Amino acid sequence: MLYFLDITQARCPMTLVRTKLKLSQIDDGDLLDVQLLEGEPFDSVLRLVQQKGHRVKEIRKEREYYHVLIRKQSSVSSGTES
């Protein structure tokens, strides 16, 4: 399934908090398209994806916003937050 998250109006650090929440709500294998601004939101979402072992499928720019397409894949899950 493909999900969409717009964090262009979120204020740091809610950018990351919202992304973490959405990732925790979707299943392994699902795709999440995050619409965001460059700078901190972009840096922190990428950092999160790397840390948690999810896959970045695509990064694109549409008009003034970036999109990061993530495939959720939990590594060995400890049962705590994603």
Place this chain on the structure above:
Amino acid sequence: MIDFSRQQLERYSRNILLDSVGVEGQEKLMNAKILIIGIGGLGSPAAMYCAAAGVGTIGIVDSDVVELSNLQRQIIHFTGDIGSPKVASATEKMEAINPDIIVKPIQVSVNAANIGSIVDGYDFVIDGTDNFPTKFLINDVCVMKGIPFSHGGILGFSGQTMTVLPKESACYRCVFHKTPPKNMIPSCSEAGVLGVVAGMLGTIQAAEALKFITGAGELLADQLLTFDALPMNFRKVKLQKNPKCAVCSEHPSITELQDEEQQDCDYQAGA
């Protein structure tokens, strides 16, 4: 000599029972003036405990208003205080804990121009701030004016604190010469902190303040106390006064207070 009322005797009984505090120590507390700069995570527990201990005059400095995200750790502020100035919210709770004390709320942002007059007259200062430029400013003004203070900082699950006795023990600049480069400072999204960590460290800072006033025990002078709440490890690192320190040495290069550029969160979009 203070004439304790029956109520005061009862209120402070647990302090008075302590050999290291006693009646004399309690009197010292009631005559003392402590300044707390920043009534956020660290300042909240510090202010509450200083009020509870009966510190006679407590100055509190903060320019901010209470926000929802503060409530997870800034334990002196409640949901109903959102939107109110932090110093107003704090004053109300401190006076409710102990009507004996005098609270001096100062709703300003400290800077090189005003900090000198703000700290004047206080016996001890508690640094409850959350940014490097202000920490260095507090260090510099306290060293220059000879006012002992407690430095404190928290992040994640960790905390660190040291007590500075100007010209006698290591100051903050002896150890941490200047503000780190911007890319070494955590951004807002990396700046999570467990609420209790603020309580742990702020309370230790208040303990140092009370010990200084009463003369009890040994202070964290020439020592940096660090802790990591995850393994719950506490550690003391020995410090030394730096003979070439920019501010506290015999020939300081810093003789005037200066404002450093504040690192504002660059990344704020929308509401």
